[in-house]
Every structure is written in C-alpha cells, then in structure tokens.
Amino acid sequence: MSLPFDLRANPKPRSAADRRAILAEPGFGLYFTDHMSVATWTSADGWHDSAVVPYGPFQLDPATAVLHYAQEIFEGLKAYRHADGSVWLFRPEKNADRFARSATRLALPVLPEADFLGSIEALVSADAAWVPGGTEPGSPEPAAVTTGEQSLYLRPFMFASEAFLGVRAAHRVTYACIASPAGPYFAKGVHPITIWISTTYTRAAPGGTGAAKCGGNYAASLVAQAEAAEHGCDQVMFADAAEHAWLEELGGMNVYLVTRDNELITPELTGSILEGVTRDSILTLAREFGLTPVERRVGVQELLDGLGSGQVTELFACGTAAVITPIGVIKHEGGEVTVGSGETGETTAALRKNLLDVQYGRAEDTHGGLRRVL
Numbered sequence: 001m002s003l004p005f006d007l008r009a010n011p012k013p014r015s016a017a018d019r020r021a022i023l024a025e026p027g028f029g030l031y032f033t034d035h036m037s038v039a040t041w042t043s044a045d046g047w048h049d050s051a052v053v054p055y056g057p058f059q060l061d062p063a064t065a066v067l068h069y070a071q072e073i074f075e076g077l078k079a080y081r082h083a084d085g086s087v088w089l090f091r092p093e094k095n096a097d098r099f100a101r102s103a104t105r106l107a108l109p110v111l112p113e114a115d116f117l118g119s120i121e122a123l124v125s126a127d128a129a130w131v132p133g134g135t136e137p138g139s140p141e142p143a144a145v146t147t148g149e150q151s152l153y154l155r156p157f158m159f160a161s162e163a164f165l166g167v168r169a170a171h172r173v174t175y176a177c178i179a180s181p182a183g184p185y186f187a188k189g190v191h192p193i194t195i196w197i198s199t200t201y202t203r204a205a206p207g208g209t210g211a212a213k214c215g216g217n218y219a220a221s222l223v224a225q226a227e228a229a230e231h232g233c234d235q236v237m238f239a240d241a242a243e244h245a246w247l248e249e250l251g252g253m254n255v256y257l258v259t260r261d262n263e264l265i266t267p268e269l270t271g272s273i274l275e276g277v278t279r280d281s282i283l284t285l286a287r288e289f290g291l292t293p294v295e296r297r298v299g300v301q302e303l304l305d306g307l308g309s310g311q312v313t314e315l316f317a318c319g320t321a322a323v324i325t326p327i328g329v330i331k332h333e334g335g336e337v338t339v340g341s342g343e344t345g346e347t348t349a350a351l352r353k354n355l356l357d358v359q360y361g362r363a364e365d366t367h368g369g370l371r372r373v374l
C-alpha cells in the first residue's frame with residue numbers, strides 16, 4: 001500500500017502579494033513554498049508518518065548521524081507549467097529509480113517509486129500557485145508571462161536522523177521533499193561557459209559513491225570548483241581518479257561532444273559518473289537529429305586533440321537545472337583551447353530547444369516522458 005500524503009495546511013502561508021513578488025524574480029534555490037512532504041522510516045516500523053506539512057525547520061539533536069557521517073541522498077527535478085495552465089513532471093520515474101539506487105549505495109532504506117511520486121505530486125498540488133506561469137486564484141491580474149524556462153524546482157532528500165554516534169547505518173531516517181520556484185537558469189540568455197579540467201582533484205573513484213546523488217560528492221567537488229574559479233573558469237570538469245586521463249563529468253552536469261561525423265559522444269557510465277536524466281534523454285533524442293549516440297571512454301587528450309583538429313565541433317554540459325549549457329573554452333594545466341568558434345553550436349542549440357519545447361508542452365512528447373500532476 002502506498003503512503004498517504006494528506007495535507008496539513010500551513011496556517012500562515014505567504015501572502016499572494018509576497019508570492020507574486022518572489023515569482024517575478026525567483027533566482028535559483030532562494031525561496032521555498034508553503035509546504036513540504038515528509039515521511040519517517042525506522043528499522044522497527046518501516047516507512048510511516050507521511051504527510052504534506054507546513055514548510056519549516058527540522059529540530060536535530062547534535063548527535064544526529066547525518067551531521068557526522070553524511071548518510072544522505074537527494075534528487076532534483078522540476079514541475080513545468082504548460083500554456084493551458086496544466087502542470088507536468090518530466091520523467092520523474094527516472095529520479096525515483098536513481099533515488100532508490102542512491103539509497104542502496106548509502107545504506108539508506110529505499111522509498112518505493114509510488115511513494116516518491118506521491119510525495120512530489122501531493123506537494124505540487126498543495127503549492128500549485130507557486131508553479132511559475134499560473135494565474136493567481138481570484139486575482140484580476142493576468143497570468144505571469146513565462147519565458148519558457150521558469151519552473152518549480154523539486155528537491156526530494158533523505159538523511160540519517162537517528163541521534164547516535166556509532167558508525168553504522170541509521171535505524172531512523174527522515175525523508176522530505178521541498179520546492180523552490182526557479183527562474184531561467186541563464187537570466188541573460190544562454191552563453192557558452194568556460195571549463196577547467198582538474199588534474200589536482202577527482203570527484204569519485206571506482207567503488208566509491210560517484211554514481212549516487214549524495215551530499216558528500218558535492219562537498220568534495222567544492223574545492224575543485226574554487227580551483228576552476230581561480231583559473232577564471234565557470235565550472236570544473238573531472239577526469240577519472242586512477243589516471244586523470246579520461247573525461248567523467250562536471251560538478252553538477254554530464255558532458256557531451258559533437259563530432260564532424262555527426263557522432264554525439266558522452267563518457268560511458270563507469271560507476272563513478274552520475275547517470276543524468278538529461279544525459280539519457282539526449283541519448284534518446286540523438287537519432288532524431290541525424291546524430292549517432294555513442295557511450296564510450298573519452299580521453300582528455302583525445303578531446304584536446306579533437307578540438308584542435310576540428311574533429312570535435314561542439315561540446316556541452318547537461319543537467320536538470322540548466323538543461324543544456326554550451327561550453328566555449330576548455331582550460332587545463334597545459335593551456336587553453338576554444339571549442340569551434342566559441343559560440344553556441346547549432347546542434348547544441350537545437351537539442352536544447354527541443355528538450356525545453358517538450359518539457360513545456362510546445363513540442364510533441366514523442367517518447368512519453370511527461371507526467372501530468374494538475
């Protein structure tokens with residue numbers, strides 16, 4: 001039986017005027033809606049105490065295990081409003097599946113797919129007015145105009161909430177999903193970013209947690225991101241841990257190369273790369289764009305040589321937050337190289353437009369990825 005996520009309504013929701021002001025300029029990850037979904041797991045009773053409750057702080061004992069041993073996982077997906085006012089998720093089953101795999105890797109309990117989806121749909125229903133692009137109920141004002149890139153970002157997460165300092169899997173775990181309105185990732189339009197290939201730091205090693213979406217991976221990437229910034233770069237690209245010779249991914253995005261012979265290449269999943277939902281959607285779309293999708297090991301030197309010779313024509317990063325981000329310049333210890341003309345490539349732009357058009361209901365959802373919530 002699925003967990004019930006009944007609404008315990010927030011007695012003090014934000015005023016419609018406050019919400020409108022936030023939705024006019026939400027930024028990313030700054031504001032949160034009036035509610036959150038929660039559930040508790042204990043080794044004795046399994047999953048229970050599920051509900052949609054007023055958004056608010058957790059009270060944590062200082063000995064709470066997650067604060068010491070980082071037994072924690074999370075997900076990221078979006079709710080999109082279509083022109084007719086309806087609200088949709090895009091391939092949320094993939095997030096449920098990855099959440100389950102992350103849980104298994106971090107010795108956390110699996111939240112069944114139906115409960116993962118139920119928690120999200122109940123939260124989006126409770127906070128429907130927070131999905132950008134809607135009309136305010138009872139308001140004489142017209143619906144906010146969407147730029148086609150505003151959404152309600154959803155952040156399901158789970159952590160060891162048992163107060164116990166022994167190093168073992170917690171016997172008490174808290175699950176929650178919070179929601180945050182998000183503006184277009186690129187407020188001034190899409191511009192190619194600059195990437196630093198780090199040979200100092202790695203993100204994940206064979207047998208480690210790279211394929212899981214756990215907080216520790218992101219904590220470990222921050223110093224490398226700072227190194228990238230010191231070199232004037234926007235993002236860091238990680239190579240493999242053993243040889244520093246094979247491309248893996250960015251701190252929060254997967255990577256793709258487009259070649260002169262119309263191959264669309266992405267590093268194969270080795271266990272240390274996060275299996276991105278966007279990465280997978282692009283693999284599926286490739287043939288519709290006359291591209292041959294290829295998953296294989298890609299050498300750092302092969303990339304640099306390919307950019308030099310013109311064999312690699314475009315390079316882009318992809319993930320839920322920024323969809324598809326063109327990469328214009330690669331910097332590394334040995335120098336720097338421009339990708340093509342340094343501008344957004346044609347294939348990159350076309351794939352980006354298609355994904356967004358499907359997510360926002362402007363193009364046919366030929367692969368059946370959309371799931372209606374409202």
Ligand SMILES: Cc1ncc(COP(=O)(O)O)c(C=O)c1O
Pocket residue numbers: 076249250251252253254274275276277278279318319320321
């Ligand atoms: C390390 C990492 N790689 C790749 C991705 C892209 O995954 P997705 O397309 O599912 O957002 C993300 C974002 O979730 C990430 O954090």
